[in-house]
Amino acid sequence: MDRLGTTQGHALPDRPDAPDGHGCPDGGARGTTAVVFDLDGVLVNSFAVMRQAFTTAYAEVVGDGEPPFEEYERHLGRYFPDIMEIMGLPLEMEVPFVRESYRLAHLVPVFDGVPEMLRELRAHGIGLAVATGKSGPRARSLLEQLGLLDLFTVVIGSDEVDRPKPAPDIVLKALAVLDSDPARTVMVGDAVTDLNSARGAGVTAVAALWGETDEPTLLAENPDIVLRAPAELLDACFGRACTL
Numbered sequence: 001m002d003r004l005g006t007t008q009g010h011a012l013p014d015r016p017d018a019p020d021g022h023g024c025p026d027g028g029a030r031g032t033t034a035v036v037f038d039l040d041g042v043l044v045n046s047f048a049v050m051r052q053a054f055t056t057a058y059a060e061v062v063g064d065g066e067p068p069f070e071e072y073e074r075h076l077g078r079y080f081p082d083i084m085e086i087m088g089l090p091l092e093m094e095v096p097f098v099r100e101s102y103r104l105a106h107l108v109p110v111f112d113g114v115p116e117m118l119r120e121l122r123a124h125g126i127g128l129a130v131a132t133g134k135s136g137p138r139a140r141s142l143l144e145q146l147g148l149l150d151l152f153t154v155v156i157g158s159d160e161v162d163r164p165k166p167a168p169d170i171v172l173k174a175l176a177v178l179d180s181d182p183a184r185t186v187m188v189g190d191a192v193t194d195l196n197s198a199r200g201a202g203v204t205a206v207a208a209l210w211g212e213t214d215e216p217t218l219l220a221e222n223p224d225i226v227l228r229a230p231a232e233l234l235d236a237c238f239g240r241a242c243t244l
Contacts, residue, residue, distance in 0.1 A: 036171055036185065041208070042188055042189060043111065101138060133165060171187055189208060
């Protein structure tokens with residue numbers, strides 16, 4: 001894999017015609033040729049590990065007191081250094097946070113239904129990418145440990161674009177690697193930053209509600225499609241149905 005995690009030697013099959021269907025507004029995601037995923041809270045349930053890593057980093061760098069993890073959660077989707085700046089916390093927290101994240105990575109589970117959903121999308125010739133607030137190396141390491149890395153054509157971290165989410169750069173870079181038309185691409189995320197990044201790139205903004213997301217805040221952003229289980233993405237992409 002190269003610096004951006006582009007999978008070499010894994011050609012995607014030609015996509016067959018999607019079955020006819022109904023239920024998604026303005027055609028929903030029918031005719032989709034590519035899907036870009038956020039990682040944390042969408043593919044993997046990393047919140048417990050994230051909380052532990054944040055707590056350790058806060059104790060080591062800041063000291064005593066209650067770590068403001070709930071505030072940190074409100075900024076998920078952004079790059080860790082950007083969150084530290086927004087929260088007024090020392091950037092020095094990044095080193096222990098990343099260290100603990102690697103150390104505890106074996107405790108991060110994949111959400112139920114995600115591997116099956118990814119494999120079916122690939123079987124239908126849909127290109128897959130990850131665009132995450134994590135650094136690229138950390139994201140690829142986690143996906144490789146989970147046995148999912150080879151399902152993605154590219155995995156892009158926030159350290160590999162000039163402007164991380166909510167800017168559209170990371171989604172635009174995924175589109176370029178996938179060679180996908182924005183009008184036939186969806187971005188699946190669990191944070192407002194994901195939806196903003198998707199819309200800035202001109203792709204369909206899909207809200208994933210199966211993790212620990214702030215549902216009212218996410219729905220207030222009027223995502224194009226709302227999904228409550230990973231398998232529902234298959235219905236949306238293949239035009240069978242859509243959860244509203």
